[in-house]
Amino acid sequence: MFSWLARMASACWKPVRRYARMNKDDINDVDSMLGDSLLWCRDLEKHSLGEFSFAVVQANEVIEDHSQVETGQNATFVGVYDGHGGPEASRFIRDHLFLHLLRLAQENGTISEDVLRSAFSATEDGFLGLVRRTWGIKPLIAAIGSCCLVGVIWRGTLYVANLGDSRAVIGSLGRSNKIIAEQLTRDHNASMEEVRQELRSRHPDDSHVVVMKHGVWRIKGIIQVSRSIGDAYLKRPEFSLDPSFPRFHLSEPIRRPVLTSEPSVCTRVLQPKDKFLIFASDGLWEHITNQEAADIVHNNPRSGIARRLLKAALNAAARKREMRYDDLKKVEKGVRRFFHDDITVVVIFIDHELLGKKISVPELSVKGFIDTVGPSNFNILQGLM
Template identity: 25%
Template sequence: MGGCVSTSSRSTCSSRSNGEPVSPACLGRGCCGQKRSKRTFSDHVVTMHNLPSIPNRVFMNGKSRSSCIFTQQGRKGINQDAMIDFMSEDVTFCGVFDGHGPHGHLVARKVRDALPIKLLSFLLSNQSKQHESGRTCFKGNMKKSDGTDSEKDGSAEDQLTSLWREAYMKSYKAMDKELKSHPNLDCFCSGSTAVTMVKQGSNLFMGYIGDSRAIMGSKDTNDSLVAIQLSVDLKPDLPRESERIKRCKGRVFALQDEPEVPRVWLPFDDAPGLAMARAFGDFCLKEYGVISVPEFFHRTLTERDQFIVLASDGVWDVLSNEEVVEIVSSAPTRSSAARILVDSAAREWKLKYPTSKMDDCAVVCLFLDGKMDSESDYEEQGFSSATLQSNHSGNANESDDGQKSEPSLQRNFTVRSSDENDTYSRVLSADDEGNGETIAAEDQNWSGLEGVTRVNSLVQLPRFSEERPNP
């Protein structure tokens, strides 16, 4: 779900590990320029570029001090979902990224790795400008001091929200710009969604594009657990999204054989068929209404708020918000909640769509009281000691786009015939992360691009944006 298709015969486009607390220089200094060291802004940015070696960063199946994450490959090829949980002091950053198109898995990973750095960089830059102008310094937990009236508190909270809003807007814009100019990553017909969240004290800040979703499990006045949706699935048929796309000459319609999936099409060709209105990448549609501007959301958390779930659309296609809250809350251990949720989604795919191939699923479960199970055995979740060591080691491997990436475990695959190996090796060689399950023998006939394009061969769209004749 959430990919691109083409009906044209001429052109086709598919669309923390546990460890010691991280250095205060990394994502999560208090939103206040208190003098803790003589480090400069540039020092912070340089430190953030060592993000892959920071121990409190989880990007594969596992858990941290207050969250767990899990992803499972679907039946459409390479797992194009990515996720991250990053903690520092009183700040937690979580994100889920769902790639689509021939290079969608690379786009999702690139955004996963680069976006937190950009977000912090712009936040620190904005803080520095505020301090230089003599504005009031404030902390993220927004605790009221004696004698402080509500008007001043409101003003301080507004300033904090404004800082994060601006940081989100600038970082998403910069992320898309970097993807467009990336020398080794073609994002013309590939892209990624993003739903990202920052918890700072009792404040929750969120920015999102695409159709990945965030919900919260919270207790109502009767102490019953209810689901609260925190984000909106930015589909092309939403009135405001559709109007923008049509103003930009893009087209929005669904195919006859899938009337429930509205897609974005070029004005002069039935391609690429993007099933979302906002995304990173997808530059073939950026002039026709698809944007990377995030929706921003702020919420003040209370004691009634229990946990937050971020997930890709592979989960939401088969499970409701209420079902997700019920599954997470009833998990035998908190550290297993994400895995159990993905397992539940996989079962629902088989029941509801027996003739369709399951989509990739990625889940982040954050428990807001900051508590986790006591050091439960990783074997219960299928995590080996090698997984833990790989998350802690500072060694970097070469990634698909020529950049240094984190150490990872390789996925295990079933044995195929020599003919099949020739077909699949080119696709699987790009997938360097062990975040999928073993593929059963009866599912060996999957295609690396199935679910993204309706043909077996991919013909790249021409770079028409510069050659389009003037009206």
């Protein structure tokens, strides 16, 4: 047991030693989380415009959050994929979306909103193809899907594309050195009145397209997110599940897609006042607000900041059950899901003085939670303008 804890401590501490000295409060913060066997972190690494911090905590029996950070000389890619119904869709996105983006960027000679949309579309087509091939032997794969949040920084411009209710927030410096949190993404969740109105306008002949169930608004009484990769049974009539799967049973077959895989996309030329970006699955935002998260990042050392955000969320989750985090971290995976969701957090710091400079940046591919670090394929875009 001690050797396992030592390995975990080393995984969290190694990047810290590399980039920053730690004060007493930082050491206490690390110590308070080392006993959480479901936590994974990379405390501080470099990217083309600064540094990033990355942390994940598991709650489900099998983790459904998959994620990645890809770094290159002129670009940074962040992907947060919050699966539901199983890990297959989020894992598929992690393994394919970035590669589709590289291929399409090469073909188009640049990265753009259209290239991002096409990468999402190719990933959706690929996963639905997998569903089609395996549905006969594993019908429940038709009910597996994933939210998908992607951010790309390409030569000083930020592109964000989103499906579902993961969220990207930018922290910008305002007056009196105060940080201002701005949400860059729109939550595609039936809890939002605008989402319910959008669904009703698209399906005027379906009075049950959104219904309240157990105090929660759900699409067809089943799912909360209105956009996703996968969830084939809510997009293609041929994948409707029979009554032997009551959780996913529809009272009548769909005539047209109820969910969509069309992402919301935005572009922002990064300004000197823009200091950092937070990409996180909805498990974080369930417990802390955009501004609370931005204040934590702004007011604390960079090293381990993603882990610090996780701790804030887990402390809040524990308080809701009249517990302490020290008690919560002893709860096993699976059971832990009754207290909080799988949570992924990536914080990207933006150092504008690095823009346009040729600095040595490791071209890395970091996959969240599974702790694999290898070379990124971003270098194939070196010649693009």
